[in-house]
Amino acid sequence: MEYILIIIAFLIIINVTAKVNKLEGRIKRMQYTLDQVTKQSGLPENPINDELRKLIKEGEDVKAIKKARETLGLSLIEGKEYIDKLKFND
Template identity: 85%
Template sequence: MEYILIIIAFLIIIHLTAKVDKLEGRIKGIQYTLDQVTKQLNLPENPINNELRKLIKEGEEVKAVKKARENLGLSLIEGKEYIDRLK
């Protein structure tokens, strides 16, 4: 009986992981679309980006990630990816 529960839990985890991966892909697509719309409409860049780029140039990537997270409400992974895109 315990093995059946473990197998069911494992299958649920695999299913949820697949769903999360699919959602992450959709989010990346939406982000790409937003970036294209922003460029097309010549919308100004987020003002925090200049401060973040300055921190990056000073070799303070960890501080840049922290500042991005605080100001933009990002998770740690999202903050790191945001800073990587600004490089």
């Protein structure tokens, strides 16, 4: 009986993990689409980006990540990715 419950729990975890991965992929595609629409429509960039670029230029990447996290509500990994994107796309 215990083995059946363990197997069921394991299958549920695998199923949830697969759905989360699928959702993450959809979110990345949606973000890419939004970025493209923003570029093509001429919408202004997020105003915080100028301040973040200044911190990056000064070699203050950690401060830039912290500022991005505080301002945009990002996780540590998302903040790092955001700053890396600003750093390498300029």
